[in-house]
Amino acid sequence: MQSVQEFVQDWEGLADYVKKLHSWGMRTILIYDPAIQVDYASFQRAITSNARFIEWERQDQVMRSIQDLYPLAKDTKIMLGVVWPDRHVAFPDFFDPTNATLKWWIDEFVRFQQQVPYDGIWIDMNEPANFGTNEGRPWYFDSPDHPNDQPLMCPMNSTDGEWDMPPYKTHAGAYLATKTLCMLAVQANGTQRFYNLKNLYGWSEAKATQQAQHAATAKRGAVISRSTFPSSGRFAGHWLGDNTATWADLRSSIIGAQEFNLFGIP
Helix, strand or coil, X not given: CHHHCCCCCCCCCHHHHHHHHHHCCCCCEEEECCCEECCCHHHHHHHHCCCCECECCCHHHCCHHHHCCCCCCCCCCECCECCCCCCCEECECCCCCCCHHHHHHHHHHHHHHCCCCCCEEEECCCCCCCCCCCCCCCHHHXXXXXXXXXXXXXXXXXCHHHHCCCCCCECCECCCCCCCCCCXXXXXXXXXXXXXXXXXXXXXXXXXXXXXXXXXXXXXXXXXXXXXXXXXXXXXXXXXXXXXCCHHHHHHHHXXXXXXXXXXXX
16 A cells, blocks of 8 residues: 555556455555554545544543644544554544435445456554554554654553553553543444454454445455454454464464354354
8 A cells, every 4th residue: 555555556567466366366455553543535534424533522632732743633532643644544434324424435445346356455553553542652653664653652640541442551662542542432323432342343343344346346245354253253253363384383373263263253
């Protein structure tokens, strides 16, 4: 994808390459992250179609130093984060009760499939992952491959901070928002808190993406998700995360595949 933007070709020869693979009897699965950069056509189509994104609960919580950089997002409460794209991103709310988000998501896959005739969809970073949350100097500040985008900072005062600072220590560290979004964020038209739906994000994206896969290819195809939840096997398979060509990773992948088949997730 161009500059790691979703639904944009980075290589003009990709479509011809996929067609060549088809001529050899092979199939192509493309990888997508849920986060959408907030200053290009896909996000503009989302805003125009009233698609919803994970939001701050109130206007006074919005990080204006980030929000005001982006005309398409500045008048919204959309919570902006940082992942692989060069600029800030928004996270689609697949619990949108109006189905506007679902329709936009499907349309984006259909639109891209008309350019590149892919066969399956691999969804990644959908815990959802976010870089540098609550960090003064995120790792990407020292990376030549990523701009120094201001990181997401969650409110930590006594009222708003209660969702991110439980009265017990967790494996995540000091804050539940570590490496993800602020727990006080809201979804489902403001009726549900991200704190309650966070573990279902991959499940909800997989459900929407399976519908997009069917609409785009008119075939059953395959959807593979990094984040899953009980019953995700109805919509997608599970991939076990990054691994390398080592015997140790081969050994652990066999165990992981067997475990997830026991869970009913292929």
